Amino acid sequence: MRVTHHGPLPGELHDVVVIGAGVVGSAVARALARHPRLRTALVDASDDIGNGTSKANTAILHTGFDAVPGSLESRLVREGSRELARYAAATGIPVEPLGALLVAWDREQLDALPALAAKAARNGHHGTRIIGADELRRREPRLGPGALGALDVPGESIICPWTTTLAYATEAVRAGTGLHLNCRVTRVTDRGDHHELTTGRGTLRTRYLVNAAGLHADAIDRLLGHDDFTVTPRRGQLIVYDKLARDLVRHILLPVPTALGKGVLVTPTVYGNVLLGPTAEDLDDKRATGSTAEGLALLREQGRRIVPELVDEEVTTVYAGLRAATEHDDYRVRAHPGRRYVTVGGIRSTGLTASMAIARHVLGLLGDAGLDPGPARENEPPRMPNIGEAFPRPWQRADLIAADPAYGTLVCHCERVSLGEIRDTFRSTVPPRSLDALRRRTRARAGRCQGFFCGPAVSALLAESESESESGSGCGSATESDSTPTPADGASASVTEDAAP
Incomplete structure (x- = not known):
């Protein structure tokens, strides 16, 4: 096992290097680690895994009911949701299947529910149904006044995103993957039969390269001469309410989605808190993870309509994350066979759910690009400690x-x-x-x-x-x-x- 934060990097030629130790990059490293023939490494500019977009999300294990039918995202979210649920059960990652209610607050939103149910069916999720105001009120008695009905979406769950990323990285490192942190990639040079990665800690050499750099995936892409997409950081601010608020909410409460995303939701967490958020603000600065008075005021206004009593509860903390939005409405995952290079870009809020399926898809693309991974083995999954509220600590x-x-x-x-x-x-x-x-x-x-x-x-x-x-x-x-x-x-x-x- 190799985890390094400082000092020189190994000089040997790797088979595959993965840039970005977020949930997707760590999942790819784990998938590669199932092939003992491969010499692989996972690198990240931060001092920890999952320290970018992966650490600041709404922690929902999606069904993919509202993805664009026929898209790569739709398929990978659907497949990844099942895979991650099984992996969570095997490793002890906290998961709670609560189900979601997509709440309609006006006639236009209510009229949109049948189309959303039809979209869910096209995505392979046939369990949705439209419920009226009375049933909605019985199931969520603390909901604000005026709700006209909802789309019931069974299968949506809450999960611990940090344990998920850590489980992937732990399994990969135990299987021999080198994990190099504080290792920012500043240059990529194609040497014909291999790539040389110039980093702040020296040079890494690799035959194949996977770019899972999240917010910076477009920058890495450009280092290799590609200009297929541009990442626009989309800030999502959230409010975390104290555990005393947990009894106010029984389901994941979703709004009818807009072009900017799924909108402001109210959801319990596996840690016993309640989340309100996120906002959706397109920015220029990929470091702008601060909260704003305007954003928090908007969330409180929305929260007062959804669950009025919630906004009077004590706030534990606020935080903001940046999602890797692009100009495209689907994941940007593609191979460049002549370059022995795979880009994994435009992975938005569904990346946690889809992570294991994305990793499997990337392995297929690496094979198409010429990589022979050799025989696979089943590594022993790590048993993660429970930090959720549903099981004994x-x-x-x-x-x-x-x-x-x-x-x-x-x-x-x-x-x-x-x-x-x-x-x-x-x-x-x-x-x-x-x-x-x-x-x-x-x-x-x-x-x-x-x-x-x-x-x-x-x-x-x-x-x-x-x-x-x-x-x-x-x-x-x-x-x-x-x-x-x-x-x-x-x-x-x-x-x-x-x-x-």
Whole structure:
């Protein structure tokens, strides 16, 4: 296993390098890692996996009912949803199947529901049905006044996006993939039989290249002489309400979609909070992830109509993410066979759901471009720690605490994060190197006090881990035994990963 943040890069010739360690790039790396013949690497400019678009979304496992019928996105979302649901069950990624209600607030929206149901059927989702105002009110009693009906969409679920990305990366690294973080690609040179990637940490050489760089996929494309699309960052601001608001909402509440996206929704999270958002603002700056007073005011206005009581609840935090919108209405996934290069661009909010199917599709394109991956094997899926509310956390498990009292020693009281969980994530295959990375893995500092109480203790634990790692004692090593059991396995040793809004 190889995870590097600093120092020189390996000099050997790789078979495939994947640029971008978000949910899609990590899924591609995982798929490549099933072929032991291949020497692969996953690189990212950030200090952690999933640290771009993947970390700031609405965390919904979609059915694809409203995708453009016949599009690549429609097919991959439909297939990926089933694949990810199975993978989540095998790895312990938190998922809750709540179903969605597409709420109509006026006659025009109500009249649009039959066409949306027909589109869902063309996308292979035949379970939708239109319900009237009375049934809607019975199913969502806290809904605001004036709703005329809804499209019932069974099968829509909520999921932990951070654990998903981390599970993919963990499986890939355990199977031999090199993960190189803090490794921004600044130049790509075609040497005829291979590509040379110039990065801030040196040069990587590879026979085949996959561009899954998200917001920067167009920039990487241009480094190779292509100009097929332009990424316009579309900012989505969201408000996270306290767990005390959870009983206000029973389903994922969706609006009738517009040309800019799915619109403002209200949804529970697997962590017990309630999300309101996102906005949809096309920007020029790919770093503009700040929230604005105007955006939050718009969300509160929309939220007051959807679930009036929600906006009076306490806010845990606000955040904003950038989606990789392009001028096209479908994914931009294509091979350049003569260049031994595959572009994975224009992956919008459905990328989490479609990630495993996208990865499988990319492997097919690499084959079309000449890559012989060799025989495949089934790698042992990692067992991820549970950070959702629907299943017992370590602090609730007497067996873990009896074996190791650290699992009963709370560090973050808002989110009930134990010392054992924090310790174990430092020992995991892809350990955190920042407070934000630690929060995503454990939810420490993600609760209502936002680290006011636990911040110093969490910071001290991270500093201690970094010191031990630098001294070679191995607490933060990426080379520990793959056979170490985790609390999710019913033992007391090693939790491996993640969290969300």
